[in-house]
Amino acid sequence: MMKESMVETEVTYPLERDGKFVLIEQLPARVCSETGEQFFSLKTVEQIHNIINERTAPKKTIEMPVYEFV
Template structure:
């Protein structure tokens, strides 16, 4: 059932992507966020920029260490 009353707000979010065993975090990404579900929507130009950042392997602004857990353990 479609909810035609969904509410989207403009926010900046952290985009997370795992690719080739590496985890990428891109902060301050503009998105429209559904206030009820938290689902994030990105414009085509934003998606293009995200792909460009990851493909060109730009110098990161910082690096974080992240613990990894196994759900089945």
């Protein structure tokens, strides 16, 4: 992976905690334009942990369809 292939952008990051899914929007990330792999700074990762551990009220709630892979 070449440094030139990294793009600074904001992403929506899904994660699961205690069997529940959450989305974190407008998360600053470096994204590889070749593979789509996302990289986060240590500060950003710490903020993700704070958001999840504080369990504050979310900005919004969405309904999401669930499919089973058979």
